[in-house]
Amino acid sequence: xxxxxxxxxxxxxxxxxxxxxxxxxxxxxxxxxxxxxxxxxxxxxxxxxxxxxxxxxxxxxxxxxxxxxxxxxxxxxxxxxxxxxxxxxxxxxxxxxxxxxxxxxxxxxxxxxx
Amino acid sequence: xxxxxxxxxxxxxxxxxxxxxxxxxxxxxxxxxxxxxxxxxxxxxxxxxxxxxxxxxxxxxxxxxxxxxxxxxxxxxxxxxxxxxxxxxxxxxxxxxxxxxxxxxxxxxxxxx
Numbered sequence: 001x002x003x004x005x006x007x008x009x010x011x012x013x014x015x016x017x018x019x020x021x022x023x024x025x026x027x028x029x030x031x032x033x034x035x036x037x038x039x040x041x042x043x044x045x046x047x048x049x050x051x052x053x054x055x056x057x058x059x060x061x062x063x064x065x066x067x068x069x070x071x072x073x074x075x076x077x078x079x080x081x082x083x084x085x086x087x088x089x090x091x092x093x094x095x096x097x098x099x100x101x102x103x104x105x106x107x108x109x110x111x112x113x114x
Numbered sequence: 115x116x117x118x119x120x121x122x123x124x125x126x127x128x129x130x131x132x133x134x135x136x137x138x139x140x141x142x143x144x145x146x147x148x149x150x151x152x153x154x155x156x157x158x159x160x161x162x163x164x165x166x167x168x169x170x171x172x173x174x175x176x177x178x179x180x181x182x183x184x185x186x187x188x189x190x191x192x193x194x195x196x197x198x199x200x201x202x203x204x205x206x207x208x209x210x211x212x213x214x215x216x217x218x219x220x221x222x223x224x225x226x227x
Contacts, residue, residue: 006156032214043118043205043218044157089156096212099170101147104156 004092006105013080014113021075021108023090028071030092034102035064035075038087047088048075080112116140118219120206126225127196134192135222139208146189147216148181150174151203163189196226 006023013019023033031052036044050057050064050073057064061078077084087109091102119138127133139146145164149157160179161171165186175181178196183189193200203223207216 004156034215036218041220041223043120043207043220045218046215049215091156093214096145096209096214099162100145100209100214100216101159101162101170102149102157102207102216103159107154107156 004090004103004105006090006108008108009106010109010111012111012113015081017080017112019077019080019084019110019112021088021090021110022072023074023092023105024070024072025092025103026071027092027094027103029094029098030103031095032093032100033064033066033073034091034093035062036089036091036104038089038107044089077110080110082112082114085110085112118206118208118217120204120219120222122222123220124223124225126227128227129198130195132192132194133196133224134190135204135224136188136190137206137208137219138188139206140210140217143208143210143217144186145209145211146183147207147209148189148191149205149207151205151221152201157205160191193224196224198226200224201226 034049035047038044048062063076066073090105147162148160151157163183178194181191203221205221207218
């Protein structure tokens, strides 16, 4: 019930394409769903996050879609660029007052070809 | 740089040796988390502190692992009698009171030979 399942494991798109990464969770107590971007040798960096009371959030070229009833959420990257090539992790956590530890998905290695 | 700082960035040790890592969180962040990330996997929670109190430990944190945050600022993670299976990236993250956003350091990569 603590797992977050992420797919696909890897993804190759052409520059300008719209990669979509999907995540599913089981624990309905989760109330915070961030996406992190990680480059080799670096720590994860927060991209965008959503709470279950909204169905979509957009920041720049990054959009999260959230389906509470299906317990699924996804990341869309608009107009992808070679600089977006990185590993992307979805995560979920309970509230700060309940500890706030992040449960991460397995990661998606994205490659954007010029 | 006022981000989360981890030291050392890389550590190579022989099996059976003890190692200690340090994490300096963002100033005034009262909560500090430790995670472990193995190659090709997402980070896994190890433990977290609120100020100097250690409030939760994962079952991943065996008896050979100990973490401290003595003055509620920096934290150390010690691994005793290292094993090859301890080879991983050890990540630290911090957050301010009431905030869900966790800011990560660059990590310490441990290689146990």
